[in-house]
Amino acid sequence: MRRLPPLRALEAFVRTVKLGSAKAAASELAISAPALSRRIKALEDFIGKPLFDRKAQAMTPNDDAHRLIEAVSPALDMIADAVDAVSDRDAEFRLRLGVLPLFGSQRLIPNLGELRRLYPKLHLDVITSTHAENLLGDSVDAAIIIASQVDEKLYSRRLDTNSVYAITSREFAERENLQEPNDLTGQTVFVHSEMPGTFDAWRREVGLPNLKPASVDHMDSGPLMLEAAAQGLGVAIMHGSHFSDARDERLTRLFDIEVKSPYSYWFVCRPRALERRAVRVFHDWLVRAEI
Known part of the structure; x- marks a missing residue:
């Protein structure tokens, strides 16, 4: 040899x-x-x-x-497939899943009870990462990412479409008298560092492509953006599902305007990974459950 x-x-x-x-x-x-x-x-x-x-x-x-x-x-x-193939098919099986923190807390964990009921021998090792697709085949078997498009070499399944909202605290909105989009001039706007196109799409749709707030502050964490908005530190430009799933009474959506987001949640894995039992079972449940 x-x-x-x-x-x-x-x-x-x-x-x-x-x-x-x-x-x-x-x-x-x-x-x-x-x-x-x-x-x-x-x-x-x-x-x-x-x-x-x-x-x-x-x-x-x-x-x-x-x-x-x-x-x-x-x-x-x-090598990994060969080891998996000789494993006991009736024993517990495990999925290493890369997931974004906000998706994990708002959508995965609340539905995990159903997954465990249906597949009691399936266990998840969850790794939170903003670039979990880079870990595929290494430290994760599959990932849920947010992106405008996915590497064509990967298997991908779009999980949703979304709208972009302007979100802030109720108290802040009243104090600053935020009645129309142009009122964001002079305010601090929060944008996710991995989703810069959300603010551009929002400005174009409201007819103010050149709108300049006092500052655009970037964060790489959706939960931190929501908390900053809830604390009245500025206005978060982010997905509407994050606002509705948060169920935070401190928050409010500004302006009744629908703006389609250029980003979606995707399930991704290497094509060969779907041959693995844990990946296939989780993928099929995720699509069926529409969480």
């Missing part, structure tokens, strides 16, 4: 490339940064060439690294 590189070295390499950060990869693997570097160095020594350009504290994958990850990712998937 041909000699193979250490699996731990390959795992460290794959996670570093996919996560885009040695620090993030070390955290995912629960090892120290020096230990991660040693594993990657062992792989580089094995193949006889560097895989990263190292400058200061940064590690940037080079062309050889990208070629290698394209080659080894399918093989690692096949």
